[in-house]
Amino acid sequence: MTTTHADLAHAREALSSLPRDERLAGRTAIVTGSSSGLGEAIAHVLAASGAHVVVHGRDAGRADDVAHAIAEAGGRADVVVADLAASPEATRDFARRATEALDGRVDVLVNNAGIFPVGPTYELHDDAVQALLATNVRVPHDLVGALAPDMVARGSGAIVNVTSWMRSVGTPGVGLYPATKAALDHLTKAWAAELGPSGVRVNAVAPGATLTPGNADALTVLDAMTAGSPAGRPGRPVEIAHAVRFLASDEASYVHGATIDVDGGIVAARV
Numbered sequence: 065m066t067t068t069h070a071d072l073a074h075a076r077e078a079l080s081s082l083p084r085d086e087r088l089a090g091r092t093a094i095v096t097g098s099s100s101g102l103g104e105a106i107a108h109v110l111a112a113s114g115a116h117v118v119v120h121g122r123d124a125g126r127a128d129d130v131a132h133a134i135a136e137a138g139g140r141a142d143v144v145v146a147d148l149a150a151s152p153e154a155t156r157d158f159a160r161r162a163t164e165a166l167d168g169r170v171d172v173l174v175n176n177a178g179i180f181p182v183g184p185t186y187e188l189h190d191d192a193v194q195a196l197l198a199t200n201v202r203v204p205h206d207l208v209g210a211l212a213p214d215m216v217a218r219g220s221g222a223i224v225n226v227t228s229w230m231r232s233v234g235t236p237g238v239g240l241y242p243a244t245k246a247a248l249d250h251l252t253k254a255w256a257a258e259l260g261p262s263g264v265r266v267n268a269v270a271p272g273a274t275l276t277p278g279n280a281d282a283l284t285v286l287d288a289m290t291a292g293s294p295a296g297r298p299g300r301p302v303e304i305a306h307a308v309r310f311l312a313s314d315e316a317s318y319v320h321g322a323t324i325d326v327d328g329g330i331v332a333a334r335v
Contacts, residue, residue: 067275067286067297067298068283071275072275075302078302079104079105079108079133080136080137082109082112082137082302084138085114086114087309087313088110088312091116091171091312092115092117092166092169092170092171092172093115093116093172093173093174094120094162094166094172094207094211095107095176096177096203097177098119098130098174098176099122099123099129100278101276101301102276102304102305103120103174103177105301105302106176106301106304106308107134108130108133108134108302108305109305109306110172110174111134111140112138112139115140115171115312116140116142117139117142118166119134119143120143120145120177121143121145122147123145124143124145128143130143144162146161148199148203149195152206156206159207159210159211160210163214169214170214170221171215171222172221172223172224173211173221173222173223173224174224174312175203175204175223175225176226177199177203178244179196179199179200180241181195181241182237183237185239185240188239188240196241197240200241200247200248201244201248204248204251215263216263219262220263220264221259221264221265222267222313222316223255223264223265223266224267224268224269224308225248225249226270226271226304227252227323228242229327231245249268249323252266253321260320265320266320267319267320267321267322267323268324269308269311269323269324270323271304271326271327272290272293272299272326272327272328272331274298274299274301274303275300286298290328292334293334294328294333295328295329295330296335298328299326299328303326304326307326310324
């Protein structure tokens, strides 16, 4: 199967015609890194199920476009712009502003924002190392620290971390990125143990190689990477978003500390 830019366009178009339901009606959600790609799909899917969503990004124009598209489809979304990796103070300020945009209550936190610099370990620049650790590990940690206390006080809430299939395998030229996702995978379990007894569920979704605007220039790489998997193709953002919605909803009321692999079988099986 050959992936084309038309497949990317179709994946984007699918977000405008999502079936609507009420499984998250009355809930509020923050989705970090939701001005494009996987986070955009997650924001659309949560909103299509009735959640009031905060769309986050560093580019106000792109975030506004996503929020507008959600509203056009009948959902509710607000935009909160922030560079979360800038400092712990910036992360906590974002948490405060996002909570205000959601009328003082956050029911769902989706830690989706992440960066993916690649290259041999000895060529990875100090700035890239710092950015990876800040964006992929510190930011989720600080957001949970800022937002979980109110969830605990209410006795309810759901946190969904977006990790990666790469956390499970060693890959040349991509050392630190999977390590950050493995760290987030462990934090998922630790937070489930820490927060679960208070009614806050913490779980994760591990996407496989997924077709997004960010990797549109690497279609042949995506095809080669997924050719030997059972699915035989890259994932679509909406497919990962559906798993996030499940974990955020009451349908997953007995799911704690789990990581759901939504990767077309790329880790578990070869054909």
